[in-house]
Amino acid sequence: MTRSRALAAELHKTLTLPAAWAGVTVALLGSLLITVLNAYAVHADPSAVAFTAPLEVAFAAMPLGTVGATVIGVTVFSSEFTGERQITATLAAVPDRVLVLTAKAIVVVLLVAVTAVVTMPLTIGVARLMIGESVSIPEAVTRCLGAALYWILSGLIALAVTVFTRSGVVPMVVLIVNGSLVSFSLLLSKVSALGFWLPDMAGRRLFGDVPTVEGGLGVVPGALVMAGWTALLLVAAAAVFHRRDTMG
Template identity: 50%
Template sequence: MTGSREPATTGSHEPATTLVRAVAAELRKTATLPASRGALAVAMLGSLGITVLNAVSVRNALRSGQPEQVGYTSPVEAAFSAFPLGTVGAVILGVVVISSEYTANSPDAGGGRQITATLTATPGRLALLTAKVAAAAVLVLATAAITIPACLALAHLIIGTPFPAATLGETAARAAGTALYWMLTGLIVLAITVLTRSGIIPLIAGIVNSSVVSVSILLTHLTSLAYYLPDLAGLRLHGDDPLDMFPGALDPLPGGLVMAAWTLGLLAVSATVFTRRDA
């Protein structure tokens, strides 16, 4: 008599379980890194600080009867004008998630790199990189979920203008777009750091391009194709440009799709390189 066989289920959920554990481990590791805490502080405290400065300037201009002294009088614009610092924080976090693995330990600890121990704990390289991407995305989005509403509330409190209910939907869309922009920027820099295995070049390039002199903006003077570069493609995810400084910028939906395509493409390239080359 032929015995019945139970369907084999043991281990069928192991890949998913391994990935979940890897994501949790990377979240804990990343959140405890001093550089990561610094990145989150830049995004949160920096944005709040600039919001205060912007809002005070607007309030003083309104009280003096000279609103023309400022580029805008809206508390919403006072808050959103501060959010480039959130992008800088996302850049730093995206770099640190990867570069910390390749930084040499102290001689007392053997002088090795963390990547060796990490790959021992999580042998699947694709799973490891996926976990790092997920950890970075979660931390950036969580930071945005706290920072953006806090900045908006603070700007309204300082300027003294009640929040207009008619613009609630538009403001919520801009907040979501800003959070998406921060996240995609952090993941783009993460992918580049995988390729360089060093955080120096991605960190400098990312911070300078986000806050000082954007190479992409300079390129717009040469060709309108520069608006399809990732940082400019997603520019209007923050909302319309109140000063009309970038008339050729893509609308939020197509711009967001272009920026997302850049992100996915760079992550795919970095995953291929990461899984094939030596640690």
């Protein structure tokens, strides 16, 4: 099977998965709902909140998209090992496991990117409409690109981790908890600077001026470190996936 056909097959397969659409829904509707709630609070009493600009209100909700990206990344691979174990049919059609994993990674990038393209302008527009203040287009574009990159890298990291476990339960729980409730990297950063070099903490400034902890890496170094972690994990995942193939 050619690369384009393998990619088309993986894309079609992913678009038929309810869990993948659940990830899209979490990113889109979750971000929109939080933006509406925050914007309503600002509109009702601007002096009672820490941020009032539409961009700040909108981007305060953007980290929730990380959860959606994580669900997508986990689902793309873990779905192969549920039910009738689709992985057997997948490898029969495409014996090259590196090609399979590459196609899945591209699907994650495409689906998360499209979700970001729809979600981010929509949340910014809603925040602007409810609050009534103007928005700097260059700043909005820059911050959207940074947040979209964070979402994409998070989705790819989730994909790589799922390759190691094959089951989606553990990576889904750990990564979602880490990204939305208790960041293990954040806790580590309280006692050691090493915490700032872990993926989620390294790339956190990609969201722009969203309030975060002091210290750590800047936007560009942080993005490079997070991208480096993503590349390293994907290479390791490809090696593990290939080794399982050769070992039968």
